[in-house]
Amino acid sequence: MNAVPAHLPRTAGDLRAAGMPPRSIKKELHDNLLAKLRAGEDPWPGIVGFSRTVLPQLERALLAGHDVVLLGERGQGKTRLLRTLAGLLDEWTPVIEGAELGEHPLDPITPESRRRAAELGDDLPVTWRHRDERYTEKLATPDTSVGDLIGDVDPVKVAEGRSLGDPETIHFGLVPRAHRGIVAINELPDLAERIQVALLNVMEERDIQVRGYTLRLPLDVLLVSTANPEDYTNRGRIITPLKDRFGAEIRTHYPLDVDAEIAVVKQEADLVAEVGEPLLEVLARFVRNLRESPVIDQRSGVSARFAVAAAETVGAAALRRSALTGEDPAVARPVDLEAVPAVLRGKLEFEPGEEGRENEHLVHLLRRAVAETARSRFAGLDLLPLADAVEDGHLVTTGERVPGKDVLAALPELPVLHDVAARAGVGPGEPAGRIAAAVELALESLFLSRKLAKDSDDSTTVYGR
Structure with a gap:
């Protein structure tokens, strides 16, 4: 991975002066995809056989800001297609240095980051994250837990003296850690139905709940997933409320010629x-x-x-x-x-x-x-x-x-x-x-x-x- 360019701002004050306000992940994908299309560039390098079928549908879904599920038989390039989404992100994006989640320095969301931003003001240190670090992929397996995806109480933090009701005792799972990025879940129907329920709030209300805590984190993620058609009847299914929350269901196919x-x-x-x-x-x-x-x-x-x-x-x-x-x-x-x-x-x-x-x-x-x-x-x-x-x-x-x-x-x-x-x-x-x-x-x-x-x-x- 390339080193972070030296000219990029290193504090929140420098970031504000440079005119780099927060931008949602869906807005970022929308803008960058539109720029590539207008410039005649290929937004999907390495994807073969989908140019007149799948890709136009996916582009419309991204421009509309929809979460997406790709539905198709094995070996149709679904995962390969999802991984190309990272190429539509900005090459570098600012995050609060030392923060557990990838929060924008001008828009902190966790209690600790908000406290640091209030104390340090424009001196809040900034680091930069490459686009490849903002794409998170998880293979859905039957043993996946809510703690893996969303989070759980961290006993180590409790043992350090914090009260059990303190929101800072939470150890965040994969989805919150992908804040301001893309979360791809392969073989979504393999997730147990009770685990799929944990994603409902993430996709609609854009917040999380952990063991009774009402921790309102305005998460900013694009959730994409893959599934095989037979999974709806054989190994499992996507529960109806979760399926309803996906803005687009796109069918893939094998090469047509x-x-x-x-x-x-x-x-x-x-x-x-x-x-x-x-x-x-x-x-x-x-x-x-x-x-x-x-x-x-x-x-x-x-x-x-x-x-x-x-x-x-x-x-x-x-x-x-x-x-x-x-x-x-x-x-x-x-x-x-x-x-x-x-x-x-x-x-x-x-x-x-x-x-x-x-x-x-x-x-x-x-x-x-x-x-x-x-x-x-x-x-x-x-x-x-x-x-x-x-x-x-x-x-x-x-x-x-x-x-x-x-x-x-x-x-x-x-x-x-x-x-x-x-x-x-x-x-x-x-x-x-x-x-x-x-x-x-x-x-x-x-x-x-x-x-x-x-x-x-x-x-x-x-x-x-």
């Missing part, structure tokens, strides 16, 4: 080897096929993390082959897709009655994705000369121990191979692994269209008659 799915994988995947655009397209189509399949439990959803993990698995398979064969650079080929179903099967929920057939369904949908990608990439291209060459005895062997140069060496020089590589975005002078990846995709396409045969064992695949 293949390009958006590929963009998410490119952005999120940590690839240890090169995975070309055609293979990323295969994985994107595979995930979309899974989301449309009747054998997959669509209430649970197919997370975008599945496609990311699949791409990372394919890259790892290519890196392993590179280590075994000495091929450099390590480039993924269609044969590496075979590792995906077995490794990632556990990330999916299947409908009842499909036990024992999971791998069969995944292999079928993956092959369909390969066929769709090849049809898209090679549309209008005559692949029969390649099929004829293989049928004439130029069998092609590939596998986890076969480098790309061996795949190419098995075939004669054919003009169609240059066309295949070009359609896959590979130039003639590029490494053999990249060209072999394109050729393998064409061979697999011929196999799936029943123009070639394929014989596979544990580590080797042979395309032939």
Whole structure:
């Protein structure tokens, strides 16, 4: 984190003279979002596929000053979207130095801070808090207590001699400590209903009550949360009074097209080897096929993390082959897709009655994705000369121990191979692994269209008659 700039005011008097009055968190978000929109800047860096659906709704909610709940299946980027809200805050904001809550020096809210402000006046010391410190995130778990969120009596402060009725004996929870900031609660329905009740005052009256104390703290927070649709009936629900207090309920969704799915994988995947655009397209189509399949439990959803993990698995398979064969650079080929179903099967929920057939369904949908990608990439291209060459005895062997140069060496020089590589975005002078990846995709396409045969064992695949 950057150091606090030296020119910023260090006392309440300097702050007042500099013309920096208190501003509510919702007003701050409103102003900064509006400034970005007017300047043509992207307020949501790293968010893909929501530009015409979710983001306009969220922007309207923030401009209206509403608390927000994002509702959607797992792996739709809800948490990622909430974390970008911190980018709409001022980079630095003034707070009272030493105060338990992040109070504005010209607007203290706790008894102790008010006493210090009255005693010190314009000499009240000021420090500055970065925007990243003003975003607080809590994963709702069944064991979360009211004390965690709101606060409780601190026995240490009582033992120091303060009376039990003294408001300064309270140890503040997560929400009050986020004063003048954003509080994000993930999986809100997982909170017990009695705990959700504790948030009612925070969201409407903007104050808190702790063990019978009526401590009127004019809290200034934006409360945002996430929930999965099935949570309303399975694990829990958002209680009606709390749901009513959210100004906006916004539905998220999975990427609407293949390009958006590929963009998410490119952005999120940590690839240890090169995975070309055609293979990323295969994985994107595979995930979309899974989301449309009747054998997959669509209430649970197919997370975008599945496609990311699949791409990372394919890259790892290519890196392993590179280590075994000495091929450099390590480039993924269609044969590496075979590792995906077995490794990632556990990330999916299947409908009842499909036990024992999971791998069969995944292999079928993956092959369909390969066929769709090849049809898209090679549309209008005559692949029969390649099929004829293989049928004439130029069998092609590939596998986890076969480098790309061996795949190419098995075939004669054919003009169609240059066309295949070009359609896959590979130039003639590029490494053999990249060209072999394109050729393998064409061979697999011929196999799936029943123009070639394929014989596979544990580590080797042979395309032939």
